[in-house]
Amino acid sequence: xxxxxxxxxxSKRYYRQxxxxxxxxxxVNLNIEKGDTFGIIGFSGAGKSTLIRCLATLEKPTxxxxxxxxxxxxxxxESELRKVxxxxxxxxxxxxxxxxxxxxxxxxxxxEIAGVDKEEKxxxxxxxxxxxxxxxxxxxxxxxxxxxxxxRVGIARAxxxxxxxxxxxxxxxxxxxxxxxxxxxxxxxxxxxLDLTIVxxxxxxxxxxxxxxxxxxxxxxxxxxTGPIGQVFVDPKAKAxxxxxxxxxxxxxxxxxxxxxxxxxxxxxxxxxxxxxxxQMVKTYDxxxxxxxxxxxxxxxxxxxxxxIELTGSAITEAIDFLQAHDVNVEEVSP
Amino acid sequence: xxxxxxxxxxxxxxxxxxxxxxxxxxxxxLPLGVxxxxxxxxxxxxxVNIIRSFPFAILMIALIPFTRLIVGTSLGTTxxxxxxxxxxxxxxxxxxxxxxxxxxxxxxxxxxxxxxxxAQIIYKVLLPxxxxxxxxxxxxxAVNVIGYSAMAGLVGGGGLGTVAINYGYQRFNVPxxxxxxxxxxxxxxxxxxxxxxxxxxxxxxxxxS
Numbered sequence: 001x002x003x004x005x006x007x008x009x010x011s012k013r014y015y016r017q018x019x020x021x022x023x024x025x026x027x028v029n030l031n032i033e034k035g036d037t038f039g040i041i042g043f044s045g046a047g048k049s050t051l052i053r054c055l056a057t058l059e060k061p062t063x064x065x066x067x068x069x070x071x072x073x074x075x076x077x078e079s080e081l082r083k084v085x086x087x088x089x090x091x092x093x094x095x096x097x098x099x100x101x102x103x104x105x106x107x108x109x110x111x112e113i114a115g116v117d118k119e120e121k122x123x124x125x126x127x128x129x130x131x132x133x134x135x136x137x138x139x140x141x142x143x144x145x146x147x148x149x150x151x152r153v154g155i156a157r158a159x160x161x162x163x164x165x166x167x168x169x170x171x172x173x174x175x176x177x178x179x180x181x182x183x184x185x186x187x188x189x190x191x192x193x194l195d196l197t198i199v200x201x202x203x204x205x206x207x208x209x210x211x212x213x214x215x216x217x218x219x220x221x222x223x224x225x226t227g228p229i230g231q232v233f234v235d236p237k238a239k240a241x242x243x244x245x246x247x248x249x250x251x252x253x254x255x256x257x258x259x260x261x262x263x264x265x266x267x268x269x270x271x272x273x274x275x276x277x278x279x280q281m282v283k284t285y286d287x288x289x290x291x292x293x294x295x296x297x298x299x300x301x302x303x304x305x306x307x308x309i310e311l312t313g314s315a316i317t318e319a320i321d322f323l324q325a326h327d328v329n330v331e332e333v334s335p
Numbered sequence: 336x337x338x339x340x341x342x343x344x345x346x347x348x349x350x351x352x353x354x355x356x357x358x359x360x361x362x363x364x365l366p367l368g369v370x371x372x373x374x375x376x377x378x379x380x381x382x383v384n385i386i387r388s389f390p391f392a393i394l395m396i397a398l399i400p401f402t403r404l405i406v407g408t409s410l411g412t413t414x415x416x417x418x419x420x421x422x423x424x425x426x427x428x429x430x431x432x433x434x435x436x437x438x439x440x441x442x443x444x445x446x447x448x449x450x451x452x453x454a455q456i457i458y459k460v461l462l463p464x465x466x467x468x469x470x471x472x473x474x475x476x477a478v479n480v481i482g483y484s485a486m487a488g489l490v491g492g493g494g495l496g497t498v499a500i501n502y503g504y505q506r507f508n509v510p511x512x513x514x515x516x517x518x519x520x521x522x523x524x525x526x527x528x529x530x531x532x533x534x535x536x537x538x539x540x541x542x543x544s
Contacts, residue, residue, distance in 0.1 A: 057448075058447065086449070086450035088448070094441055096442060097445075098445075098463070098464060099464060100460075100466065100541065109446075113449065113450060113455050114450065142542075143541055161449070
Protein backbone atom coordinates (compact mmCIF):
# COMPACT_ATOMS: atom_id res chain seq x y z
CA UNK A 1 0.00 0.00 0.00
CA UNK A 2 1.30 3.42 -0.82
CA UNK A 3 1.89 6.09 1.81
CA UNK A 4 -0.63 8.80 2.58
CA UNK A 5 1.94 11.41 1.62
CA UNK A 6 4.94 10.86 -0.57
CA UNK A 7 7.59 13.37 -1.55
CA UNK A 8 9.63 12.23 -4.53
CA UNK A 9 12.84 14.15 -5.15
CA UNK A 10 11.21 17.47 -4.35
CA SER A 11 13.32 20.57 -4.87
CA LYS A 12 12.29 24.17 -4.56
CA ARG A 13 14.31 27.08 -5.76
CA TYR A 14 13.50 30.72 -5.45
CA TYR A 15 14.97 32.85 -8.16
CA ARG A 16 15.66 36.19 -6.64
CA GLN A 17 18.35 37.98 -8.57
CA UNK A 18 21.16 36.88 -10.80
CA UNK A 19 23.58 34.63 -8.94
CA UNK A 20 21.35 34.66 -5.91
CA UNK A 21 19.16 31.62 -6.07
CA UNK A 22 17.77 30.32 -2.88
CA UNK A 23 17.64 26.58 -2.77
CA UNK A 24 14.94 26.07 -0.17
CA UNK A 25 14.50 22.33 -0.67
CA UNK A 26 16.96 19.89 -2.17
CA UNK A 27 15.88 16.52 -3.39
CA VAL A 28 13.53 15.77 -0.54
CA ASN A 29 12.18 12.24 -0.30
CA LEU A 30 9.67 11.60 2.40
CA ASN A 31 6.96 9.09 3.24
CA ILE A 32 4.27 9.84 5.75
CA GLU A 33 1.87 7.07 6.65
CA LYS A 34 -1.73 7.35 7.65
CA GLY A 35 -2.00 7.81 11.41
CA ASP A 36 1.48 9.26 11.80
CA THR A 37 2.20 12.36 13.79
CA PHE A 38 5.12 13.40 11.71
CA GLY A 39 7.43 16.14 12.91
CA ILE A 40 9.72 18.05 10.61
CA ILE A 41 12.30 19.84 12.69
CA GLY A 42 14.94 22.29 11.61
CA PHE A 43 16.51 25.60 12.49
CA SER A 44 15.16 28.70 10.85
CA GLY A 45 16.05 28.86 7.19
CA ALA A 46 16.27 25.08 6.92
CA GLY A 47 13.39 24.96 4.48
CA LYS A 48 10.68 23.52 6.69
CA SER A 49 8.18 26.26 5.89
CA THR A 50 8.69 25.70 2.20
CA LEU A 51 8.20 22.00 2.71
CA ILE A 52 4.85 22.32 4.45
CA ARG A 53 3.73 25.02 2.03
CA CYS A 54 4.42 22.69 -0.88
CA LEU A 55 2.40 20.00 0.87
CA ALA A 56 -0.41 22.48 1.52
CA THR A 57 -0.35 23.26 -2.23
CA LEU A 58 0.36 26.90 -1.51
CA GLU A 59 3.56 26.55 -3.50
CA LYS A 60 4.65 24.33 -6.34
CA PRO A 61 8.01 22.60 -6.14
CA THR A 62 10.49 23.50 -8.86
CA UNK A 63 11.26 19.82 -9.42
CA UNK A 64 9.87 16.57 -8.11
CA UNK A 65 6.45 15.27 -7.23
CA UNK A 66 4.26 15.14 -4.17
CA UNK A 67 1.59 12.49 -3.86
CA UNK A 68 -1.35 12.64 -1.50
CA UNK A 69 -3.40 9.45 -1.19
CA UNK A 70 -1.67 8.30 -4.35
CA UNK A 71 -2.69 11.36 -6.40
CA UNK A 72 -0.04 13.70 -7.65
CA UNK A 73 -0.87 17.11 -6.23
CA UNK A 74 2.02 18.82 -7.95
CA UNK A 75 0.31 18.33 -11.27
CA UNK A 76 -3.23 19.48 -10.57
CA UNK A 77 -5.33 22.33 -11.83
CA GLU A 78 -6.44 25.05 -9.45
CA SER A 79 -9.99 23.66 -9.27
CA GLU A 80 -8.74 20.16 -8.49
CA LEU A 81 -6.47 21.64 -5.84
CA ARG A 82 -9.41 23.36 -4.17
CA LYS A 83 -10.98 19.94 -3.66
CA VAL A 84 -7.74 18.55 -2.28
CA UNK A 85 -7.40 21.49 0.11
CA UNK A 86 -10.88 20.93 1.48
CA UNK A 87 -9.74 17.54 2.70
CA UNK A 88 -6.88 18.98 4.71
CA UNK A 89 -6.75 21.43 7.57
CA UNK A 90 -3.94 23.76 8.43
CA UNK A 91 -3.05 25.81 11.48
CA UNK A 92 -0.50 28.58 11.63
CA UNK A 93 2.03 30.20 13.92
CA UNK A 94 0.20 33.54 13.75
CA UNK A 95 -3.19 31.75 13.80
CA UNK A 96 -4.41 33.72 10.74
CA UNK A 97 -7.92 34.06 12.08
CA UNK A 98 -10.21 36.50 10.35
CA UNK A 99 -10.58 39.63 12.48
CA UNK A 100 -13.86 40.46 10.80
CA UNK A 101 -15.49 37.28 12.06
CA UNK A 102 -16.44 36.01 15.49
CA UNK A 103 -15.15 32.70 16.79
CA UNK A 104 -18.24 30.92 15.49
CA UNK A 105 -18.04 32.69 12.13
CA UNK A 106 -14.37 31.85 11.75
CA UNK A 107 -15.11 28.20 12.34
CA UNK A 108 -18.05 28.38 9.95
CA UNK A 109 -15.92 29.79 7.12
CA UNK A 110 -14.78 26.50 5.55
CA UNK A 111 -18.36 25.22 5.74
CA GLU A 112 -19.67 28.39 4.11
CA ILE A 113 -17.36 28.16 1.15
CA ALA A 114 -18.12 24.48 0.75
CA GLY A 115 -21.82 25.35 0.54
CA VAL A 116 -22.95 23.45 3.63
CA ASP A 117 -26.57 24.33 4.48
CA LYS A 118 -27.38 26.53 7.43
CA GLU A 119 -28.66 23.94 9.90
CA GLU A 120 -25.81 21.53 9.30
CA LYS A 121 -23.38 24.44 9.57
CA UNK A 122 -24.78 25.53 12.95
CA UNK A 123 -24.62 21.97 14.21
CA UNK A 124 -21.02 21.48 13.09
CA UNK A 125 -19.89 24.81 14.51
CA UNK A 126 -21.40 24.06 17.93
CA UNK A 127 -19.83 20.62 17.91
CA UNK A 128 -16.39 22.03 17.00
CA UNK A 129 -16.59 24.82 19.56
CA UNK A 130 -17.31 22.19 22.19
CA UNK A 131 -14.49 20.01 20.91
CA UNK A 132 -11.89 22.73 21.48
CA UNK A 133 -13.56 24.02 24.67
CA UNK A 134 -14.50 27.55 23.62
CA UNK A 135 -18.25 27.59 24.37
CA UNK A 136 -17.98 30.84 26.27
CA UNK A 137 -16.05 32.62 23.52
CA UNK A 138 -18.50 31.76 20.78
CA UNK A 139 -19.40 35.37 19.98
CA UNK A 140 -16.01 36.90 20.76
CA UNK A 141 -13.75 38.31 18.07
CA UNK A 142 -10.21 36.92 17.63
CA UNK A 143 -8.60 40.13 18.91
CA UNK A 144 -10.33 39.56 22.23
CA UNK A 145 -8.81 36.10 22.74
CA UNK A 146 -5.55 34.88 24.24
CA UNK A 147 -2.97 33.14 22.07
CA UNK A 148 -4.02 29.70 23.22
CA UNK A 149 -7.69 30.43 22.58
CA UNK A 150 -6.83 31.76 19.12
CA UNK A 151 -5.04 28.56 18.26
CA ARG A 152 -8.04 26.57 19.49
CA VAL A 153 -10.20 28.50 17.07
CA GLY A 154 -7.59 27.83 14.39
CA ILE A 155 -7.77 24.12 15.13
CA ALA A 156 -11.58 24.06 15.11
CA ARG A 157 -11.62 25.96 11.82
CA ALA A 158 -9.05 23.60 10.31
CA UNK A 159 -11.16 20.61 11.31
CA UNK A 160 -14.51 21.99 10.17
CA UNK A 161 -14.51 20.14 6.87
CA UNK A 162 -13.69 16.87 8.61
CA UNK A 163 -10.26 16.47 7.08
CA UNK A 164 -8.12 13.43 7.78
CA UNK A 165 -4.89 15.41 7.48
CA UNK A 166 -3.86 18.31 9.68
CA UNK A 167 -0.86 20.47 8.84
CA UNK A 168 0.70 22.53 11.62
CA UNK A 169 2.97 25.37 10.59
CA UNK A 170 4.90 26.24 13.77
CA UNK A 171 1.55 26.07 15.51
CA UNK A 172 2.87 26.51 19.03
CA UNK A 173 5.85 28.77 18.39
CA UNK A 174 4.00 31.92 19.36
CA UNK A 175 2.69 30.41 22.59
CA UNK A 176 4.14 30.23 26.09
CA UNK A 177 5.24 26.81 27.40
CA UNK A 178 2.09 26.16 29.42
CA UNK A 179 -0.22 27.02 26.54
CA UNK A 180 1.97 24.95 24.22
CA UNK A 181 1.33 21.98 26.50
CA UNK A 182 -2.41 22.56 26.36
CA UNK A 183 -2.47 22.85 22.60
CA UNK A 184 -0.30 19.77 22.17
CA UNK A 185 -2.51 17.67 24.41
CA UNK A 186 -5.57 18.96 22.55
CA UNK A 187 -3.96 17.89 19.28
CA UNK A 188 -3.15 14.50 20.76
CA UNK A 189 -6.76 14.02 21.87
CA UNK A 190 -8.18 15.16 18.57
CA UNK A 191 -5.83 12.94 16.65
CA UNK A 192 -7.17 9.89 18.45
CA UNK A 193 -10.78 11.01 18.41
CA LEU A 194 -10.88 11.96 14.75
CA ASP A 195 -8.32 9.53 13.41
CA LEU A 196 -6.08 12.26 12.04
CA THR A 197 -2.71 12.22 10.42
CA ILE A 198 -0.69 15.20 11.61
CA VAL A 199 2.28 16.78 9.88
CA UNK A 200 3.95 19.50 11.83
CA UNK A 201 6.97 21.67 11.37
CA UNK A 202 8.73 23.19 14.33
CA UNK A 203 12.05 24.33 15.67
CA UNK A 204 11.09 23.20 19.15
CA UNK A 205 12.43 19.87 20.24
CA UNK A 206 9.85 19.66 23.01
CA UNK A 207 7.00 19.65 20.53
CA UNK A 208 8.45 16.78 18.55
CA UNK A 209 9.22 14.84 21.70
CA UNK A 210 5.73 15.19 23.01
CA UNK A 211 3.51 14.30 20.15
CA UNK A 212 5.44 12.89 17.21
CA UNK A 213 6.02 9.26 16.48
CA UNK A 214 8.27 10.01 13.53
CA UNK A 215 10.59 12.84 12.74
CA UNK A 216 12.62 14.21 9.87
CA UNK A 217 15.46 16.63 10.47
CA UNK A 218 15.86 19.29 7.85
CA UNK A 219 19.09 21.18 7.30
CA UNK A 220 19.85 23.49 4.39
CA UNK A 221 16.87 22.18 2.49
CA UNK A 222 17.91 18.56 2.85
CA UNK A 223 16.52 15.83 5.01
CA UNK A 224 19.58 14.76 6.95
CA UNK A 225 17.90 12.19 9.11
CA THR A 226 14.51 10.58 9.37
CA GLY A 227 12.85 7.75 11.24
CA PRO A 228 10.96 6.86 14.40
CA ILE A 229 11.58 9.49 17.02
CA GLY A 230 13.25 7.16 19.51
CA GLN A 231 15.81 6.03 16.98
CA VAL A 232 16.63 9.46 15.61
CA PHE A 233 17.18 11.17 18.91
CA VAL A 234 18.76 8.33 20.87
CA ASP A 235 21.33 7.78 18.21
CA PRO A 236 21.62 11.05 16.32
CA LYS A 237 23.90 10.95 13.31
CA ALA A 238 23.65 14.30 11.61
CA LYS A 239 25.03 17.49 13.09
CA ALA A 240 21.66 19.23 13.19
CA UNK A 241 20.05 16.26 14.92
CA UNK A 242 22.77 16.24 17.54
CA UNK A 243 22.23 19.92 18.09
CA UNK A 244 18.52 19.34 18.63
CA UNK A 245 19.14 16.33 20.86
CA UNK A 246 21.58 18.39 22.91
CA UNK A 247 19.08 21.11 23.34
CA UNK A 248 17.26 18.84 25.70
CA UNK A 249 20.29 18.51 27.97
CA UNK A 250 19.60 20.18 31.21
CA UNK A 251 21.96 22.69 32.68
CA UNK A 252 25.04 20.88 34.01
CA UNK A 253 25.80 21.92 37.59
CA UNK A 254 29.26 23.36 37.04
CA UNK A 255 30.22 23.45 40.69
CA UNK A 256 30.26 19.64 40.69
CA UNK A 257 32.90 19.46 37.96
CA UNK A 258 36.40 18.63 39.06
CA UNK A 259 37.68 20.01 35.80
CA UNK A 260 40.28 17.25 35.45
CA UNK A 261 38.26 14.74 33.50
CA UNK A 262 36.06 14.54 30.47
CA UNK A 263 32.30 14.90 30.48
CA UNK A 264 30.09 12.39 28.68
CA UNK A 265 26.40 12.12 27.93
CA UNK A 266 25.17 8.52 28.18
CA UNK A 267 21.89 7.35 26.68
CA UNK A 268 20.37 4.15 27.98
CA UNK A 269 17.57 2.47 26.15
CA UNK A 270 14.97 0.30 27.80
CA UNK A 271 16.27 -2.61 29.88
CA UNK A 272 19.92 -1.52 29.67
CA UNK A 273 19.08 0.98 32.31
CA UNK A 274 18.43 -1.79 34.77
CA UNK A 275 21.94 -3.25 34.73
CA UNK A 276 24.64 -1.80 36.97
CA UNK A 277 26.88 -0.90 34.04
CA UNK A 278 28.47 2.16 35.60
CA UNK A 279 29.48 0.23 38.71
CA GLN A 280 30.97 -2.54 36.57
CA MET A 281 32.90 0.00 34.55
CA VAL A 282 34.40 1.64 37.60
CA LYS A 283 35.36 -1.75 39.05
CA THR A 284 36.96 -2.99 35.83
CA TYR A 285 38.85 0.07 34.64
CA ASP A 286 40.98 2.70 36.26
CA UNK A 287 38.38 5.42 36.17
CA UNK A 288 36.24 7.38 38.54
CA UNK A 289 32.75 8.36 37.56
CA UNK A 290 31.30 11.54 38.92
CA UNK A 291 27.58 11.64 38.19
CA UNK A 292 26.56 15.16 37.43
CA UNK A 293 23.02 14.84 36.19
CA UNK A 294 20.45 12.26 35.29
CA UNK A 295 16.98 12.32 33.84
CA UNK A 296 14.51 10.30 31.86
CA UNK A 297 13.10 11.30 28.49
CA UNK A 298 9.73 9.86 27.68
CA UNK A 299 9.45 10.07 23.95
CA UNK A 300 6.32 9.09 22.15
CA UNK A 301 7.43 5.48 21.70
CA UNK A 302 10.45 4.84 23.93
CA UNK A 303 11.88 5.76 27.25
CA UNK A 304 15.47 6.90 27.39
CA UNK A 305 17.64 7.20 30.45
CA UNK A 306 20.19 9.98 30.39
CA UNK A 307 23.28 10.41 32.52
CA UNK A 308 25.87 13.11 32.39
CA ILE A 309 29.05 11.86 34.00
CA GLU A 310 32.54 13.16 34.42
CA LEU A 311 35.21 10.51 34.02
CA THR A 312 38.65 10.89 35.54
CA GLY A 313 41.51 8.41 35.52
CA SER A 314 43.91 6.77 33.09
CA ALA A 315 41.56 4.37 31.27
CA ILE A 316 38.84 6.67 29.98
CA THR A 317 39.03 5.39 26.41
CA GLU A 318 38.73 1.77 27.48
CA ALA A 319 35.87 2.61 29.81
CA ILE A 320 33.99 4.27 26.97
CA ASP A 321 34.55 1.24 24.75
CA PHE A 322 33.15 -0.91 27.51
CA LEU A 323 30.01 1.21 27.73
CA GLN A 324 29.52 1.18 23.98
CA ALA A 325 29.95 -2.58 23.93
CA HIS A 326 27.02 -2.69 26.33
CA ASP A 327 24.81 -0.71 23.95
CA VAL A 328 25.05 2.52 25.82
CA ASN A 329 25.26 5.50 23.57
CA VAL A 330 28.14 7.74 24.57
CA GLU A 331 28.75 11.25 23.47
CA GLU A 332 31.40 13.61 24.71
CA VAL A 333 30.03 17.00 25.63
CA SER A 334 31.77 20.19 26.49
CA PRO A 335 30.38 21.33 29.82
CA UNK B 336 -36.67 83.28 -2.90
CA UNK B 337 -35.07 84.55 0.26
CA UNK B 338 -31.47 83.84 1.12
CA UNK B 339 -32.37 81.34 3.82
CA UNK B 340 -34.48 79.01 1.70
CA UNK B 341 -31.96 79.41 -1.08
CA UNK B 342 -29.24 78.12 1.22
CA UNK B 343 -31.39 75.26 2.47
CA UNK B 344 -32.24 73.97 -0.98
CA UNK B 345 -28.62 74.45 -2.13
CA UNK B 346 -27.43 72.40 0.84
CA UNK B 347 -29.75 69.56 -0.12
CA UNK B 348 -28.56 69.80 -3.72
CA UNK B 349 -24.97 69.50 -2.58
CA UNK B 350 -25.79 66.50 -0.40
CA UNK B 351 -27.66 64.91 -3.30
CA UNK B 352 -24.72 65.41 -5.65
CA UNK B 353 -22.21 64.06 -3.16
CA UNK B 354 -24.24 61.03 -2.14
CA UNK B 355 -25.25 60.11 -5.68
CA UNK B 356 -21.77 60.57 -7.12
CA UNK B 357 -20.18 58.59 -4.28
CA UNK B 358 -22.73 55.86 -4.92
CA UNK B 359 -21.92 55.61 -8.61
CA UNK B 360 -18.20 56.07 -8.00
CA UNK B 361 -18.30 53.12 -5.57
CA UNK B 362 -20.21 51.06 -8.10
CA UNK B 363 -17.39 51.63 -10.59
CA UNK B 364 -14.43 52.01 -8.25
CA LEU B 365 -14.94 48.92 -6.09
CA PRO B 366 -14.71 46.35 -8.89
CA LEU B 367 -11.92 48.33 -10.55
CA GLY B 368 -9.99 48.32 -7.28
CA VAL B 369 -10.45 44.57 -6.94
CA UNK B 370 -9.17 44.05 -10.48
CA UNK B 371 -6.21 46.35 -9.84
CA UNK B 372 -5.44 44.37 -6.70
CA UNK B 373 -5.75 40.98 -8.35
CA UNK B 374 -4.01 41.55 -11.64
CA UNK B 375 -2.02 44.71 -11.20
CA UNK B 376 -3.68 45.69 -14.50
CA UNK B 377 -1.10 47.79 -16.32
CA UNK B 378 -3.58 49.21 -18.85
CA UNK B 379 -6.28 49.75 -16.25
CA UNK B 380 -3.74 51.30 -13.91
CA UNK B 381 -2.67 53.73 -16.61
CA UNK B 382 -6.26 54.74 -17.33
CA VAL B 383 -6.84 55.28 -13.63
CA ASN B 384 -3.71 57.42 -13.41
CA ILE B 385 -4.70 59.50 -16.44
CA ILE B 386 -8.13 60.31 -15.07
CA ARG B 387 -6.66 61.11 -11.66
CA SER B 388 -4.13 63.48 -13.27
CA PHE B 389 -6.84 65.72 -14.73
CA PRO B 390 -7.55 68.87 -12.77
CA PHE B 391 -11.21 68.50 -11.87
CA ALA B 392 -12.27 71.69 -13.67
CA ILE B 393 -10.73 70.42 -16.93
CA LEU B 394 -12.18 66.94 -16.49
CA MET B 395 -15.61 68.42 -16.00
CA ILE B 396 -15.38 70.40 -19.26
CA ALA B 397 -13.86 67.48 -21.15
CA LEU B 398 -16.75 65.30 -20.02
CA ILE B 399 -19.50 67.67 -21.18
CA PRO B 400 -20.36 65.65 -24.31
CA PHE B 401 -20.38 62.44 -22.28
CA THR B 402 -22.56 64.04 -19.61
CA ARG B 403 -25.01 65.26 -22.27
CA LEU B 404 -25.15 61.75 -23.66
CA ILE B 405 -26.08 60.26 -20.31
CA VAL B 406 -28.17 62.95 -18.59
CA GLY B 407 -29.32 64.97 -21.61
CA THR B 408 -27.86 68.21 -20.31
CA SER B 409 -24.57 69.42 -18.90
CA LEU B 410 -26.13 71.84 -16.43
CA GLY B 411 -27.68 71.27 -13.02
CA THR B 412 -27.15 68.97 -10.10
CA THR B 413 -27.92 65.70 -11.83
CA UNK B 414 -25.51 66.56 -14.64
CA UNK B 415 -22.77 67.29 -12.09
CA UNK B 416 -23.00 63.77 -10.78
CA UNK B 417 -21.39 62.42 -13.95
CA UNK B 418 -18.03 64.25 -13.74
CA UNK B 419 -18.00 63.88 -9.95
CA UNK B 420 -18.45 60.11 -10.19
CA UNK B 421 -15.90 59.84 -12.98
CA UNK B 422 -13.37 61.80 -10.96
CA UNK B 423 -13.99 59.89 -7.74
CA UNK B 424 -14.15 56.35 -9.20
CA UNK B 425 -10.42 55.96 -10.00
CA UNK B 426 -9.58 57.46 -6.63
CA UNK B 427 -11.82 54.92 -4.91
CA UNK B 428 -10.30 52.17 -7.04
CA UNK B 429 -6.85 53.03 -5.71
CA UNK B 430 -8.23 53.13 -2.17
CA UNK B 431 -9.73 49.68 -2.60
CA UNK B 432 -6.50 48.39 -4.11
CA UNK B 433 -4.29 49.65 -1.27
CA UNK B 434 -6.77 48.62 1.42
CA UNK B 435 -6.85 45.07 0.05
CA UNK B 436 -3.07 45.03 -0.15
CA UNK B 437 -2.97 46.00 3.49
CA UNK B 438 -4.85 42.90 4.59
CA UNK B 439 -1.79 40.67 4.61
CA UNK B 440 -1.01 37.56 2.63
CA UNK B 441 -1.38 35.30 5.65
CA UNK B 442 -5.16 35.77 5.56
CA UNK B 443 -5.23 34.99 1.87
CA UNK B 444 -3.23 31.84 2.46
CA UNK B 445 -5.45 30.69 5.29
CA UNK B 446 -8.49 31.20 3.08
CA UNK B 447 -6.82 29.51 0.14
CA UNK B 448 -5.77 26.45 2.09
CA UNK B 449 -9.38 26.00 3.20
CA UNK B 450 -10.34 25.66 -0.45
CA UNK B 451 -11.65 29.16 -1.20
CA UNK B 452 -12.01 30.36 -4.75
CA UNK B 453 -10.51 33.72 -5.68
CA ALA B 454 -13.93 35.36 -5.62
CA GLN B 455 -14.62 33.95 -2.16
CA ILE B 456 -11.29 35.23 -0.92
CA ILE B 457 -12.18 38.72 -2.15
CA TYR B 458 -15.72 39.09 -0.89
CA LYS B 459 -15.67 36.84 2.15
CA VAL B 460 -12.23 37.61 3.50
CA LEU B 461 -10.40 40.58 2.02
CA LEU B 462 -13.24 43.10 1.77
CA PRO B 463 -14.58 42.38 5.28
CA UNK B 464 -11.05 42.46 6.71
CA UNK B 465 -10.32 45.76 4.96
CA UNK B 466 -13.66 47.31 5.91
CA UNK B 467 -12.43 49.73 8.63
CA UNK B 468 -9.71 51.02 6.34
CA UNK B 469 -12.14 51.22 3.41
CA UNK B 470 -14.65 53.25 5.40
CA UNK B 471 -12.12 55.74 6.72
CA UNK B 472 -10.54 56.21 3.30
CA UNK B 473 -13.92 56.49 1.58
CA UNK B 474 -14.69 59.25 4.06
CA UNK B 475 -11.62 61.13 2.88
CA UNK B 476 -12.79 60.62 -0.70
CA ALA B 477 -16.28 61.89 0.16
CA VAL B 478 -14.77 65.07 1.60
CA ASN B 479 -12.86 65.55 -1.65
CA VAL B 480 -16.08 65.08 -3.60
CA ILE B 481 -17.76 67.77 -1.48
CA GLY B 482 -14.99 70.14 -2.51
CA TYR B 483 -15.32 69.14 -6.16
CA SER B 484 -19.09 69.54 -6.01
CA ALA B 485 -18.63 73.16 -4.96
CA MET B 486 -16.28 73.58 -7.89
CA ALA B 487 -18.89 72.07 -10.19
CA GLY B 488 -21.32 74.62 -8.81
CA LEU B 489 -19.12 77.44 -10.08
CA VAL B 490 -19.89 76.44 -13.68
CA GLY B 491 -23.60 75.85 -13.25
CA GLY B 492 -23.57 72.56 -11.42
CA GLY B 493 -26.00 73.64 -8.75
CA GLY B 494 -25.72 73.33 -4.99
CA LEU B 495 -23.79 75.55 -2.61
CA GLY B 496 -21.10 76.34 -5.17
CA THR B 497 -23.64 77.90 -7.52
CA VAL B 498 -25.15 79.98 -4.73
CA ALA B 499 -21.70 81.17 -3.73
CA ILE B 500 -20.75 82.33 -7.22
CA ASN B 501 -24.09 83.52 -8.63
CA TYR B 502 -25.69 85.10 -5.59
CA GLY B 503 -22.72 85.78 -3.38
CA TYR B 504 -19.74 86.68 -5.52
CA GLN B 505 -21.37 88.26 -8.54
CA ARG B 506 -23.94 90.22 -6.56
CA PHE B 507 -21.47 91.27 -3.90
CA ASN B 508 -23.49 89.50 -1.21
CA VAL B 509 -20.57 88.70 1.06
CA PRO B 510 -22.63 87.34 4.00
CA UNK B 511 -24.35 84.88 1.66
CA UNK B 512 -21.02 83.79 0.21
CA UNK B 513 -19.62 83.27 3.68
CA UNK B 514 -22.74 81.34 4.67
CA UNK B 515 -22.13 78.84 1.84
CA UNK B 516 -18.59 78.36 3.05
CA UNK B 517 -19.80 77.78 6.60
CA UNK B 518 -22.36 75.26 5.36
CA UNK B 519 -19.70 73.43 3.38
CA UNK B 520 -17.52 73.31 6.48
CA UNK B 521 -20.42 71.87 8.46
CA UNK B 522 -21.07 69.22 5.80
CA UNK B 523 -17.39 68.26 5.68
CA UNK B 524 -17.22 68.08 9.46
CA UNK B 525 -20.38 66.00 9.55
CA UNK B 526 -19.17 63.53 6.94
CA UNK B 527 -15.78 63.20 8.60
CA UNK B 528 -17.43 62.68 11.97
CA UNK B 529 -19.79 60.04 10.66
CA UNK B 530 -17.00 58.20 8.85
CA UNK B 531 -14.79 58.34 11.90
CA UNK B 532 -17.54 57.06 14.18
CA UNK B 533 -18.37 54.22 11.84
CA UNK B 534 -14.73 53.14 11.58
CA UNK B 535 -14.29 53.33 15.34
CA UNK B 536 -17.42 51.34 15.99
CA UNK B 537 -16.27 48.61 13.66
CA UNK B 538 -12.80 48.48 15.20
CA UNK B 539 -14.29 48.44 18.66
CA UNK B 540 -16.68 45.62 17.80
CA UNK B 541 -13.79 43.56 16.49
CA UNK B 542 -11.79 44.26 19.63
CA UNK B 543 -9.17 46.14 17.65
CA SER B 544 -9.32 49.45 19.46
